Amino acid sequence: MRRKKPDSKALMDRLAKAYPDAKCALDHRDPFELVVATILSAQCTDARVNLTTPALFARFPDPASLASARQEEAEALIKSTGFFRNKAKNIIAMAQALLDRHDGQLPDNLEQLAALPGVGQKTANVVLANAFDVPALAVDTHIFRVARRLGLSTANTPEKVEADLCKTFPRELWIPLHHQLIFHGRRVCEARKPDCDACPLLDLCPTGLGQIKDPHTGLRLAHTPGQAPVASQPQPPPSEIGPKRIVSLVPSMTELLVQWGLAQRIVGRTRYCISPKWIRATVPSVGGTKDADLTKIRDLAPDLVLLEKDENPKETAEGLTALGIPWRVFEIKTLKDCIGAWRELGTLLGVPDQAKARAKALEGALKGRKKKGPRTLTLIWKGPWMAAGEDTYLGDLVRQSGLTPIGGNGYPTLGEEELDAFVPDIVLLPTEPYRFNARHQGELQKRFPEARVLLVDGQAMTWYLSRTEEGLEQLRAIDLD
Numbered sequence: 001m002r003r004k005k006p007d008s009k010a011l012m013d014r015l016a017k018a019y020p021d022a023k024c025a026l027d028h029r030d031p032f033e034l035v036v037a038t039i040l041s042a043q044c045t046d047a048r049v050n051l052t053t054p055a056l057f058a059r060f061p062d063p064a065s066l067a068s069a070r071q072e073e074a075e076a077l078i079k080s081t082g083f084f085r086n087k088a089k090n091i092i093a094m095a096q097a098l099l100d101r102h103d104g105q106l107p108d109n110l111e112q113l114a115a116l117p118g119v120g121q122k123t124a125n126v127v128l129a130n131a132f133d134v135p136a137l138a139v140d141t142h143i144f145r146v147a148r149r150l151g152l153s154t155a156n157t158p159e160k161v162e163a164d165l166c167k168t169f170p171r172e173l174w175i176p177l178h179h180q181l182i183f184h185g186r187r188v189c190e191a192r193k194p195d196c197d198a199c200p201l202l203d204l205c206p207t208g209l210g211q212i213k214d215p216h217t218g219l220r221l222a223h224t225p226g227q228a229p230v231a232s233q234p235q236p237p238p239s240e241i242g243p244k245r246i247v248s249l250v251p252s253m254t255e256l257l258v259q260w261g262l263a264q265r266i267v268g269r270t271r272y273c274i275s276p277k278w279i280r281a282t283v284p285s286v287g288g289t290k291d292a293d294l295t296k297i298r299d300l301a302p303d304l305v306l307l308e309k310d311e312n313p314k315e316t317a318e319g320l321t322a323l324g325i326p327w328r329v330f331e332i333k334t335l336k337d338c339i340g341a342w343r344e345l346g347t348l349l350g351v352p353d354q355a356k357a358r359a360k361a362l363e364g365a366l367k368g369r370k371k372k373g374p375r376t377l378t379l380i381w382k383g384p385w386m387a388a389g390e391d392t393y394l395g396d397l398v399r400q401s402g403l404t405p406i407g408g409n410g411y412p413t414l415g416e417e418e419l420d421a422f423v424p425d426i427v428l429l430p431t432e433p434y435r436f437n438a439r440h441q442g443e444l445q446k447r448f449p450e451a452r453v454l455l456v457d458g459q460a461m462t463w464y465l466s467r468t469e470e471g472l473e474q475l476r477a478i479d480l481d
C-alpha cells in the first residue's frame with residue numbers, strides 16, 4: 001500500500017496541544033555546557049547525562065579548564081554515560097579547538113560548529129536551536145523513527161529525513177517541532193511498542209494500528225481490536241477533555257493514567273512513580289510521596305494534583321490549597337474503593353468508557369466468592385516486623401481472594417512473640433515495600449512449620465487501581481487444598 005503524507009498543519013496542532021511543555025531535556029546554563037552535554041548524550045539517556053554534568057562542570061566550568069583537563073580525570077567524571085574514553089577525548093579536543101579557533105566562544109553557525117571535534121551535524125543543530133535560537137531540526141533516533149512512521153519521510157538517513165522535515169514544516173516551527181517529536185517518540189511512539197491506542201496522532205498516522213507495515217521494524221504494529229478509536233472514526237484526542245496538566249503524587253495512579261492513554265497530560269510525578277520506565281526520563285520529579293516539593297509543583301502549573309490519603313500527608317493538600325492549585329484526594333482501602341475511584345477518575349479525565357468497563361469487570365469478579373478461607377498473615381517489613389492489617393487495601397485483597405486476613409488493623413509493628421502468636425495458615429511475603437526473598441521465605445517457613453509461606457509480587461499486591469486485577473488473580477491462584 002502506498003503511504004499518504006499526513007496533514008502537516010493538523011499534525012503540528014496536535015503535537016503542540018499534546019506536548020505544550022516540550023523543551024530541551026539536557027540541563028545547561030550556556031552554549032558551552034550544552035555542546036558538552038549533547039556530546040555526552042550519544043548512546044545515553046538525557047536523565048543520565050543530567051546526573052553527570054553537575055560534577056563535570058563544577059570541575060571544568062569553561063573551555064579553558066576543560067582544554068587542559070587530564071584525560072583520566074575527565075573519563076572518571078563522565079564514566080556513567082558510556083563510551084567514556086572517546087567522549088572524554090572529544091570534549092577535551094572540542095574545548096581546545098574553541099580556544100584555538102574561536103577565542104573560547106562557541107560559534108553560532110552550522111559550518112563552524114559541525115567542524116569542532118565530536119560535533120556532527122546533529123549536535124550542531126541541537127546547539128544552534130537551543131543555545132542560539134537559530135531554526136534547526138536535528139534528527140535523532142526518536143525523530144527518525146516517528147517521522148518515518150508518520151509518513152513524513154521515507155529516507156534512510158537522518159540527514160535526508162531532516163531535509164524532508166525542513167521542506168514540510170515552516171521554519172519558525174522547527175525548534176518546537178524538534179522537541180515535540182522527541183517527546184512523542186519517548187512517551188508514546190516507542191521503538192518496540194508504540195502505544196497507538198493512546199496516540200493523539202492516530203487518525204493522522206498511516207502506520208498506526210498496523211494499517212501498513214512499520215517502516216522502522218518492517219512489521220505490522222501489534223493491536224488488540226476493540227480497545228481504541230480507529231482511524232476511520234476520528235475522535236477528539238484525549239488531551240481535549242478534562243484537566244490537561246496533571247501532577248500525580250501516587251505511583252499507581254501515574255501508571256493508571258498511562259494505561260488509559262493519558263500519558264501526555266502528566267507533567268509531574270514523584271520519584272517513586274517509576275512505571276512505565278520511560279516516565280523517569282521524560283516527566284520531571286517533584287520529590288517523594290511524603291515530601292513533595294510544592295514549589296516544583298507550582299512551577300509546573302498543574303490544573304490537577306492527584307493524591308491518596310495513606311500515601312500523601314495532609315500537609316501537601318493544605319499547601320496546594322494555599323497556592324490555589326486544584327487537587328483531588330482518594331482513599332483506597334478496599335477493592336470497592338478502586339471501583340469508585342475508577343469511575344470518578346474516568347468521568348473527571350474524559351475516559352468514562354474505559355473506566356466503566358474496568359469497574360464492571362471487577363464488580364463481576366467480586367461477586368459470589370467464598371469467604372473465610374485460611375488465616376493469612378501478610379508481612380510488609382522486617383526489622384521490626386510489620387504486617388498489613390485487616391482494614392487495609394492488602395487486607396481486602398486477601399479477603400476478596402477467599403482468604404481470611406489476620407494481623408490487626410492498620411500496619412502494626414509486631415514483636416517476636418506477637419508474630420508467633422498469630423499462628424497463620426498462610427504467610428504472604430510481598431517483594432515490596434520490603435525486599436522479601438527466598439532466604440526470608442525459608443526462615444519463616446522454619447518459624448511456622450505448619451503454615452505455607454509464599455513469596456508474592458509486591459507491585460501486584462500494592463499498586464491499587466493500576467494492578468488491582470493482577471493482585472486478585474495472583475492470590476486467587478493460590479491452591480487452597
Ligand code: SF4
Binds near residue numbers: 150196199
Ligand atoms: S499511531 Fe502509532 S505509529 Fe503512528 S505516531 Fe502514533 S504511536 Fe506512532
